[in-house]
Amino acid sequence: MxxxxxxxxxxxxxxxxxxxxxxxxxxxxxxxxxxxxxxxxxxxxxxxxxxxxxxxxxxxxxxxxxxxxxxxxxxxxxxxxxxxxxxxxxxxxxxxxxxxxxxxxxxxxxxxxxxLPWVMIARKEIRRIEDLKGKIFIATRPGGTPDTLIRVLMKRLNFSANDLSIRHIGGAGQTEVYNALLQDLGHATMVTAPLDARAKRDGLNVIYQLDDLNLPxxxxxxxxxxxxxxxxxxxxxxxxxxxxxxxxxxxxxxxxxxxxxxxxxxxxxxxxxxxxxxxxxxxxxxxxxxxxxxxxxxxxxxxxxxxxxxxxxxxxxxxxxxxxxxxxxxxxxxxxxxxxxxxxx
Structure with a gap:
């Protein structure tokens, strides 16, 4: 070579x-x-x-x-x-x-x-997170992620236990709470993408990004x-x-x-x-x-x-x-x- x-x-x-x-x-x-x-x-x-x-x-x-x-x-x-x-x-x-x-x-x-990928969605008359006072939040079960997050959010907003009711409807996923919201069983719930896009199409409002809580x-x-x-x-x-x-x-x-x-x-x-x-x-x-x-x-x-x-x-x-x-x-x-x-x- x-x-x-x-x-x-x-x-x-x-x-x-x-x-x-x-x-x-x-x-x-x-x-x-x-x-x-x-x-x-x-x-x-x-x-x-x-x-x-x-x-x-x-x-x-x-x-x-x-x-x-x-x-x-x-x-x-x-x-x-x-x-x-x-x-x-x-x-x-x-x-x-x-x-x-x-x-x-x-x-x-x-x-x-x-x-946190979770977002708060609400009925069309609820436009701000502060509008939830006196309303009902829908979650699947006590101790689940949305149930925990809504309690943290209530504390940040200085809401008392009487300012927002939490209704547990059972189930294991986001479909149940989403459908419950459409059926007027409450005023707001939490979902992750891509359900937020569907919520907008169904006339619901996305009122809060839970990642803004800056939780660990x-x-x-x-x-x-x-x-x-x-x-x-x-x-x-x-x-x-x-x-x-x-x-x-x-x-x-x-x-x-x-x-x-x-x-x-x-x-x-x-x-x-x-x-x-x-x-x-x-x-x-x-x-x-x-x-x-x-x-x-x-x-x-x-x-x-x-x-x-x-x-x-x-x-x-x-x-x-x-x-x-x-x-x-x-x-x-x-x-x-x-x-x-x-x-x-």
């Missing part, structure tokens, strides 16, 4: 090495895929990034063979995760953190969405169990990297993301799909996916004060090393073409 040929060969070797170092989490040639099961704890537009990653086969290039399941309810989901029936769970962190603090054999490893809320987050952390840490790292790439993919491919959400939620109208995209791909997104530690601490303390059993310290409920490695390795910088945009929790 002449001098020019050797130089060219060395150049290509350097180029290949640069590509490999840019994404150190990709599957190696000839490597057998790692089978894992992932579940969501509900059907929600807030799980947009996972739906999109699965539909567009992002996990495959990371050497993961993903089986997707739906397990309804936080308690059942945590039990399945702890017993290794699931290797990963994607769920609202606020619903899972109390179980982790109580001793569940699992940890939170990434938080793609941080904040963490929304869609990724959890795994102690067994996988111990036996297959590379699978945990790769799954975390794939979810970080999903955030980038959703941002750059909005139509594909909306198609994935539309399929799961059986939605076709463009307004509802755009509302979901705006909430979950823009408003709440945490591109670094690191778990916001201060919010975990505050959430556990709030659970303690509410009477929940707390057996673990906050730092025993999460592991940020996998999310932090994405930045240390240069993966995020390469993915975003420089400094990662957006908030840093």
């Amino acid at each position: 002449n001098k020019f040929g050797r130089s060219l060969a060395l150049l290509w070797l350097a180029f290949d090495a640069a590509l490999a170092s840019a994404n150190p989490y990709l599957a190696k040639p000839g490597e057998a895929p790692i089978p894992v099961r992932v579940a969501t704890c509900a059907i929600s537009g807030g799980f947009m990034h996972l739906y999109t990653a699965i539909d567009n086969r992002l996990f495959e290039k990371y050497g993961l063979k993903v089986e997707f399941l739906l397990v309804r309810g936080a308690g059942v989901s945590v039990a399945a995760l702890a017993s290794n029936e699931l290797q990963f769970l994607y769920c609202t962190a606020d619903a899972i953190i109390p179980s982790l603090a109580a001793g569940a054999e699992a940890k939170m490893i990434a938080s793609p969405l941080v904040g 809320a963490i929304y869609s987050s990724l959890f795994t169990n102690q067994r996988l952390l111990k036996e297959r840490p590379e699978a945990v790292q790769r799954f975390t990297a794939a979810m970080a790439e999903a955030i980038h993919f959703v941002e750059k491919n909005p139509e594909r993301a909306k198609a994935s959400v539309g399929k799961v939620l059986a939605l076709k109208d463009s307004e509802s799909l755009q509302a979901a995209y705006d909430a979950y791909a823009k408003q709440l997104v945490n591109r670094r996916v690191t778990v916001p530690v201060s919010r975990v601490v505050e959430t556990i303390e709030a659970a303690r004060q509410a009477g929940a059993q707390v057996r673990r310290k906050a730092n025993e409920t999460y592991d940020n090393s996998y999310a932090e490695h994405l930045e240390k390795s240069g993966f995020l910088k390469d993915l975003w073409g420089g400094e990662v945009p957006g908030k840093k929790w």
